[in-house]
Amino acid sequence: MKKFLLRLSIFTLILFVLALGADLLITRQFKKLESSPFANWNDIYRGDIQSDLLIMGSSRAYVQMNPRILDSILHINSYNLGMNGRAVESQMVKYHVYRHEGNRKPKVILYEIYQGTLYTSNGYDRIQFVPYLRDLFLWKEIRPVDHFTWADALIPMWRYRKYKSDILAILKGTSFYQRAEHQVYKGFVDYDKPWDGKKLASLDTIRYGRNPLAINELKKFLSACKEENISVVFVIAPFYIGATEKIEDLPGMYKLFHEITDPYGVPILDYTYHPLSYDTTYFYNASHLNRKGATLFSIQLAHDLDSLNIIPR
Numbered sequence: 001m002k003k004f005l006l007r008l009s010i011f012t013l014i015l016f017v018l019a020l021g022a023d024l025l026i027t028r029q030f031k032k033l034e035s036s037p038f039a040n041w042n043d044i045y046r047g048d049i050q051s052d053l054l055i056m057g058s059s060r061a062y063v064q065m066n067p068r069i070l071d072s073i074l075h076i077n078s079y080n081l082g083m084n085g086r087a088v089e090s091q092m093v094k095y096h097v098y099r100h101e102g103n104r105k106p107k108v109i110l111y112e113i114y115q116g117t118l119y120t121s122n123g124y125d126r127i128q129f130v131p132y133l134r135d136l137f138l139w140k141e142i143r144p145v146d147h148f149t150w151a152d153a154l155i156p157m158w159r160y161r162k163y164k165s166d167i168l169a170i171l172k173g174t175s176f177y178q179r180a181e182h183q184v185y186k187g188f189v190d191y192d193k194p195w196d197g198k199k200l201a202s203l204d205t206i207r208y209g210r211n212p213l214a215i216n217e218l219k220k221f222l223s224a225c226k227e228e229n230i231s232v233v234f235v236i237a238p239f240y241i242g243a244t245e246k247i248e249d250l251p252g253m254y255k256l257f258h259e260i261t262d263p264y265g266v267p268i269l270d271y272t273y274h275p276l277s278y279d280t281t282y283f284y285n286a287s288h289l290n291r292k293g294a295t296l297f298s299i300q301l302a303h304d305l306d307s308l309n310i311i312p313r
Helices: 002-030 038-046 067-074 087-098 125-134 135-146 150-154 162-173 198-200 211-229 250-264 291-307
Strands: 053-055 078-080 106-114 231-236 268-270 283-285
Touching: 002 078, 002 125, 002 162, 038 087, 038 125, 053 067, 067 078, 067 291, 087 135, 087 211, 106 291, 125 135, 135 150, 211 231, 211 250, 231 250, 250 268, 268 291
Parallel strands: 053 078, 053 106, 106 231, 231 268
Antiparallel strands: none
C-alpha cells in the first residue's frame, strides 16, 4: 500500500508539474498578443495606462471612438476600454480591474450607451478572461457574471480545457485573434468593412435592456465617480436609422437613461439622428461604424466634448 501511495504521489506530482508548465507556456502566449481583446487586458495588467480620458462601453465604443483622434484634438491622453458583446456588469469588472492594477484614475470617462447596455452579459468572448484568472481579484469580480469556479483559478490547465482549438491556433500563429484586422491602438480597433444588412433585415423589432441589476450597477458606478470627482459623459453613438426605427419604445429607452443620469448631473451626447446615421456608406452593420464613419464621428465627438468644458487642460 505504501509503495502504491508513493507511486501515486509521484505520478500526481509529475502530472501537476507538466500541467503547470503547459499552463505557464500558454498563458505567456496570450500575454504576448497585441490584438483585441487580449492587448487591452495586457495593457491593464502592466499597470502603466496613464490616461486622463477613459472610454468605456460595448463594441460600439471600441470600434467607433478613436483615441488617436481624441488625443490630437483635445490634447489629452485617452484609452479605450470598450468590450465586444458585453453589457454593463462586465464593463464594470474591467474598470475595477483597471483601477485595482494601479492604472491612472481618469479625470473624464466617456461612456457609450445603447439599447444593449442594460442587458446582462451572455458569455460572449468568455476566453478573454481565462489567461488572467490567477488574479483572484479578477476571478472574484467575474465569477458571478461568467460562473468561473475555484478550479479555474487554482488548478493548472483547468481553465483552458474548453479552448483547445483556440490554444492550438495561437501556438501555431493562425488564431482568429492574431489577424491583422484585430490589431489595436490604445484599445481601439477600426474595421474597414463594407455594409452588411443581413442581420438587420432578419429583425422585426429591437428591444432595449432594462435589467434591474444592470441598472443598479450603473448607478453605483456613477455614484462612485461623483465621490471621486470623475466627470462622466454618456454617449449614444450613431446607429443606422433603419435599426433605430425598429427599437421598441425608443422614448422609453431615453427616459430610462435620463432617470439613471439626471440625479448625478451626467450629460448625454445623443447622435441617434446624426447625419451619419442615414448613410450605410459609414457602417459595416447596423450597430457599428466602419473606419470612415468612426473617423468622422470621433472628430465630431472630440469637438462636442471640448464644448462641454470638462476636459482637463
